[in-house]
Structure formats: structure tokens, C-alpha cells
Amino acid sequence: MKRKTTIAFCLSVIVAVGLQSFKIEKKGTIKHKGDLVNAGLTLPDNFSANIIADNLGSARHLVVTPQGDIYVHLDRPKDGKGIVVLHDNGDKAAIKTSFGAFGGTGIRIKNGYLYASSDRDVYRFKLNSNNEVIDPEHPEKVVGNLVTKRGHRPKAIALDDNGNLYVNIGAYSNICSEFDPEKKGCPILDSAGGIWRFKTDKLNQKQSDGVRFATGLRNVVGLDWNQEDNQLFVMQHGRDALHDLFPKYYTVQQSALLPAECMYALKEGDNAGWPYLYYDDVKHKKMMGPEYGGDGEKEADAKYIDPVAAYPGHLAPDGLLFYTGNQFPEKYKNGAFIAFHGSWNRAPEPQAGYFVVFQPFKNGKPDGKWEVFADGFAGTPEQAAAGRAEHRPCGLAQGADGSLYVSDDSKGTIYKITYKK
Amino acid sequence: MKIKVVGILLALIPLSINCSLAQVKKAQHRPVSGTSVLRGKIVYTSVCLPCHMADGGGVQNLNPPLVKTSYVLGDKTTLIKIVLNGFNEDVEINGNTYSNAMTPHDDLKDQQIADVLTYVRSSFGNKASAVKATEVAKVRATNKKA
Incomplete structure (x- = not known):
């Protein structure tokens, strides 16, 4: 009896010690995440990923110069500086400097200028021949005083080759109900819920100096100019709360998956139809919004443009990049990478997203099914399902050698993804 | 040995x-009634969870967390009014701003509001006293007059 007890205790001690060491090991892997294979990401064969910078803050969009400098725009300035400059030394990037008294999302380089947006203004900084900012203390204001109210504030930007600047001015509402109680037409579309176009070389423009290039877009964070067919592509964040607002038409499960997050190819004057419709990627149809007479079955007015591609609901596309590099295999050339920030509006169903998707393109249009390119930013599947992701992909940039950079605005991590045969 | x-x-x-x-x-x-907490959890799951999440942690930049904040643990009248009237201001908590609008939930009964607030004030690491239906009724009465 005594012996049995002793053995049992010894066993429990062994188990306890074993558990303890397992705990330590587990802690260790989290601590040295940079040493994990591919920085903890899963990627297609022959791709690898490195964490080249960490703990930068709320790293939103980013841009890489041919000289290997990386400009990262922080949503909230750190120590009073909203733009961090890194230099990529291959496996690691070192912080060179930081500047810019404003936080924000948008950042681009074109024709010797760095363009960066706050949630209200767009600024530019002149660059020297090494693409370094000459006078970081004195940016020029390109556009000022854009509409910025509660919600969908980030002013993501894109540039074309003809001296035009495209700015997202998101709708400050989920579905316009509070502004359009009698359903006469959503009045906020005159100054929000679309893409506005300005001149890159004209200073101190007001919103009224710009052109409402496209409307009926609830909120766009990921957008990019497609060089192949010379067109602006945008990723719309679809509406929330179909079930919460219309439980008689939508189940909790339907509401978690609908509506689709949509990719649009825009021409001047296009109307994508928010808040009057949403896109159902199961039915492959534009559906009349329930606030405007829809019931989950009625289709929307055909006058609104169709998306060119659609993705599952609430995944929050925050970054779009057309890949023009030569490092990755041929199938990636001129295709689109999309950074999905990850969902929150799927509860109580599991949350999803937190990955980078590749969308194949042919002749400037989506061609074939999208695929998950880089996954695992969230950490464990449980962290993803609970919406408590460790890292959340936001910005995408391409290096001169064709490497792909991904920013994470949760921990301020910068990933570099490379390909080697 | x-x-x-x-x-x-x-x-x-x-x-x-x-x-x-x-x-x-x-x-x-x-001083928190177990049945009130259980009933409150049901209300929370159907009304609050879609935005504030199962763990009360809210959503980055959008929906404020309900974990040990002064809004949740502080003055009950203020808290009851948020449920009745909704919330339309930016909230700053620990340096982060949350900007989604909260719709009014005055369609909930006094007991439901009391239960859900009791649940929230005793969950997610919170330890604050229960909210009674009579307290909700009192706030609702003056709320209407204002």
C-alpha cells in the first residue's frame, strides 16, 4: 500500500515536472518568435519569411525605396513621430530615423516625393537622389481638411502616372441608417463613401477642389494603381450586422459570412452601390440591402457596378499590391496580393482572416480563384477564432529585388517574404 | 527518505x-446574485457580444473593451444611461481610441439591463456590485424627462 502510494506520488511529481518543462519550452518559443521557421508563417514551397523589424507601433502602410529604405506609417505617432524609416540589411532592418508629426495610414513614393496622409490631410516630402527626405520638419500640404468623422477615418492613397492622387474618404457609418431614416437616399455620399481625385503637384487643395472619382464605396483601405491596364483597383470593407439588424432575413451564420469583401476596378463616375446593396459571393449576385427593401433574396438595381472579385465577409482587406517584381515565380507577376486584417463582425461564429491572399490576374483582370499566400499571423487557430490575433497584416510593399514586405499594425512587426528556387 | x-x-x-x-x-x-449573472450572460450573448466580443475585450480602434474600465466599474447611473441611450462619442481607454457608435438599447426591460450590467460588472476580471432592476427603472424615469 505504502509502496503504491509512493509510486503514485513519484509519478505525479514526474508529470508535474514534465508539465513544468513543457510550459517553459512553450514560453521559449513565444519569446524567440523571430527564430521560428518563416517567422511562424505558412507559405507556398520555396518561399521564406523573416521578421526584419518589431515593436514599431501601429504600422499601417509602408513603402520601400530602391536603396532599401523602408518608410512605415504609424497610425498613432510614437514619441511624436508618425513615420519610421528603416534600412533593410537583408535579414534585419535597422531604424534610421523617424519624423512627421502626424499619424495615419497612406504612404507612397512617386517622382521624387514621399506622400503621406493623416486622417484629415495629405502631405508630401521632397526626396533627394537617394530617396531620403530632405526636410522632414516641413512637409507641403497637398490636400487639407478632408471629411473625417467617427469611423472609417484612414485616408489610404494611391497615385497614377498622370499626376493624380486618389484618396479614400470612408463613410462615417455602417449602413447610413442614422442619416437616411426615411430612405430617400444616403446624404453623406456627397462628401464621403467614395474615392476622391486630386492633383499631386497642386498644394493646399480642399476636398471641394477634388473630383469625386467613384462613389458608393463604404470604406477602402487597400487600393493600388494597376500598371498593366492603367486602372485604380480598390478593396471595399463590406457592411456589418445583417443578422443583428434583420434577424428575420439573416441567420447568425449567414451574417458571419455575408456580405462579401469586394475588389472593384474603378473608372471615373462609377457607383458601387453602398448603402443600397451588398454583394453575395455565394449567389454571385448584387443583393438589395435590407434597409432599402431587400429581404436576402431580392437583387439590386443593375446600374451599380459589379465587383471584379469577391472574398468572404468581414475579413477586412487593408492592403492591396500588384506584384510587378521578377523574384517570385511567373504566376505572381501582375497578380494582386491582399492583406486581410482579420474579422470581428463574425461573432459568435469564429473570427477569420489575418492572412495575405494572392489573387491571380490575367490581362489586368482577376483570373481564377484566390489562394491564401501567407497565413499564421494570428498565432494559434484559437487566437484567430477568438479574434485575439497576435499580428494583423495591414500594409504591403514590394522591394526593388522583388521581395514582399508585410506590416502588422498590432505589434508593429515587419515581415519580409522572399523566394528561392 | x-x-x-x-x-x-x-x-x-x-x-x-x-x-x-x-x-x-x-x-x-x-453581493452578486448568481441567477442575475446567468440571465445577464444570455442578454450579453445576443445583444452585446457581436461588438464587445465573448471575452469583453472589444475590438481594436472600434469597440471599447469592458475589462476593468472606469465606464464599467464606475457610476451605475452613467452606465445604465449608456445602455438606454447608446453612445456616440469617441472613447479613449489606455491611449487607444474607439470610435464605433453604439445604438440605444432602451427596448430591453429593466430586469434585462440590470442582469446584463450585473454580468458585465462581475465578468472579464471585473469585480463590482450588482445592478438592480429598480435602479434601472429610476434612471429610465429621469432619462425620459430629460
């Missing part, structure tokens, strides 16, 4: 049992 180790381990057992008993006792003495 072995016996000594066993003896020490055996001695530790009652200690650990005492600890857990003490915790249970403490929980029972808290």
Missing part, C-alpha cells in the same frame, strides 16, 4: 484544498 517526501507532499494537499475552499467562500460572499 521516500516517506519524508511523501509526508511533505501529503502535508501540502490540505493547504491547497484550504486555498481553493477559501476562494469558493469568498465568491459566495460577493
